[in-house]
Amino acid sequence: MIAIVKKLNLYKTTTYKFKGEKMSLPVVDYLKLPEGGDPYLEGHKCTDCSSIFLGERNVCSNCFSRENMEAIKLNNKGKLYSYSIVFRSFPGIDVPYISAIVDLEGGGTVKGNLIDCDPDPEKIKFDMPVEVVFDDALGRKDSEGNSYISYFFKPIS
Numbered sequence: 001m002i003a004i005v006k007k008l009n010l011y012k013t014t015t016y017k018f019k020g021e022k023m024s025l026p027v028v029d030y031l032k033l034p035e036g037g038d039p040y041l042e043g044h045k046c047t048d049c050s051s052i053f054l055g056e057r058n059v060c061s062n063c064f065s066r067e068n069m070e071a072i073k074l075n076n077k078g079k080l081y082s083y084s085i086v087f088r089s090f091p092g093i094d095v096p097y098i099s100a101i102v103d104l105e106g107g108g109t110v111k112g113n114l115i116d117c118d119p120d121p122e123k124i125k126f127d128m129p130v131e132v133v134f135d136d137a138l139g140r141k142d143s144e145g146n147s148y149i150s151y152f153f154k155p156i157s
């Protein structure tokens with residue numbers, strides 16, 4: 001089995017906004033890059049039933065309450081709920097990689113790639129603790145040369 005070793009330059013909060021310089025943009029709307037703060041994933045919590053969802057929504061999927069959703073910062077730690085090892089993907093995407101679903105501490109379920117872990121079922125355990133880390137999205141840039149910041153899951157040893 002091929003070992004995947006990624007060198008992570010874990011995102012330093014002081015580097016993503018320089019006036020006049022190329023910026024790093026979040027790859028999805030629910031990845032927040034607050035100026036002077038650490039990156040985080042945003043969820044919405046229903047103030048009626050306390051259900052928590054990734055991203056933004058106006059109606060609670062649990063109790064169907066409307067207009068009672070408030071934005072919250074999701075936890076950066078969680079447990080691996082499920083995964084798939086992907087052997088075939090779009091052209092230019094390195095395989096194999098691990099596509100994972102993680103339940104975050106305190107609520108919220110997030111899909112993303114599990115890194116720093118061999119794509120070997122013997123080494124991936126359900127419920128193993130993981131953390132959310134933020135890094136450059138595989139070197140991709142938009143037409144203006146701005147890079148993207150994405151999130152990944154990493155096993156906590």
Ligand SMILES: [Zn+2]
Pocket residue numbers: 046047048049050051060061062063064065
């Ligand atoms: Zn609700």
